[in-house]
Amino acid sequence: GQQVQQSPTSLVLQEGENAELQCNFSTSLNSMQWFYQRPGGSLVSVFYNPSGTKQSGRLTSTTVIKERRSSLHISSSQITDSGTYLCAMETGGNYKPTFGKGTSLVVHP
Amino acid sequence: EAAVTQSPRNKVAVTGGKVTLSCNQTNNHNNMYWYRQDTGHGLRLIHYSYGAGSTEKGDIPDGYKASRPSQENFSLILELATPSQTSVYFCASGVYEQYFGPGTRLTVL
Numbered sequence: 001g002q003q004v005q006q007s008p009t010s011l012v013l014q015e016g017e018n019a020e021l022q023c024n025f026s027t028s029l030n031s032m033q034w035f036y037q038r039p040g041g042s043l044v045s046v047f048y049n050p051s052g053t054k055q056s057g058r059l060t061s062t063t064v065i066k067e068r069r070s071s072l073h074i075s076s077s078q079i080t081d082s083g084t085y086l087c088a089m090e091t092g093g094n095y096k097p098t099f100g101k102g103t104s105l106v107v108h109p
Numbered sequence: 110e111a112a113v114t115q116s117p118r119n120k121v122a123v124t125g126g127k128v129t130l131s132c133n134q135t136n137n138h139n140n141m142y143w144y145r146q147d148t149g150h151g152l153r154l155i156h157y158s159y160g161a162g163s164t165e166k167g168d169i170p171d172g173y174k175a176s177r178p179s180q181e182n183f184s185l186i187l188e189l190a191t192p193s194q195t196s197v198y199f200c201a202s203g204v205y206e207q208y209f210g211p212g213t214r215l216t217v218l
Contacts, residue, residue, distance in 0.1 A: 031205035041212075042199065043152075048206040086152065088207065095140050095159070095204050096167070101151035 003027075004089055006100035013107045019074040021103045023087035031090040032063050032070045037102075038083045046072070046085070077107045112136065113210035115200050121216045128187040130213050132200030140204050141183040143167070143175060145196040146212075152199070158183055190217045 003026040013019055023032070031050045035043040047054050047061040049070065054061050058078075063070040070089075074081055086102040112135045122128045134141060142157040144167075154167030156175035164175040172194060174186040187194055195217045200210040 033206060035209075043201075043209040045206065045208065050205070088152075090205060096154065096157065096165075097142070097207065098154075099144075099152040 004087060004098050004100040006085075006087055006103050008103060009101070010104040011106070013077045013105070015077060015079055015107055015109050017077050017107075019077055019081075019105060021072040021074075021085050021105075023070045023072075023089075023100055025068050025070075025089050025091070027091045028068075029065065029089045029091045031097075033088045033097075034061055034070070034072050035086045035088065036083055037086060041083075043086065074105075077105075079107050079109055081105060082107045113200055113202050113208050115198075115210040115213050117213060118211065119214045121218065122187075122190045123218055124191060126190050128190050128194075128215065128217075130185040130187075130198055130200075130215070132183045132185075132210055133181050134183075134200075134202040134208075134210075135181065136202050136208060137180065138202040138204065138208075139180070140202065141177065142201045142207070143173075143183070143185045144199045144201065145169070145194075146199060147196050155185065155198075192217045 005024045007022045033048045034046040049061040058075045060073040084102045088097045088099045090097045139160045143155045144152045158177040176184045198213045201207045
């Protein structure tokens, strides 16, 4: 079945450092979405990016279908970026998404 | 702005009791989903629906039923709740791009 691997599982940064989060998938995909989640909170969509590169402020998402990977780059990290980032993919056209287990990000002052 | 609401937000139930979690969306999306989120397992799909009257089994459907009486409403039903069903439950709507509700924290004693 579909598999989604996220890396790293956790990341600790000093404020101002950059972060690169990866999501690798085992099959071709129809959709790829990145979410942000605070502890105890709901999932907030960061990017819907099935292919190519999208940027929003300090965040950039790049999905390369042929290489079966998607990345989320956070530049100049801030304390408020702390939380968990999850990726979700859908592959088979049956609209049944599969989620990665997430990357826990902690940004220290 | 897409809107997904869930009720109740918190629920304590007894083992063997019946629990119904409700979800409402104003996005006019055909697809709706129920997930549970547990430490170490990430987000797992329980049931989903393609529209009013339809329900489909997700990856972990055992012990759960779903009901989609209308485009807007999607319920998750635990007929005989067990402590292993203690978790945080999220509802979402959307096809390729998903929008999540705030979550329901369920504790089964």
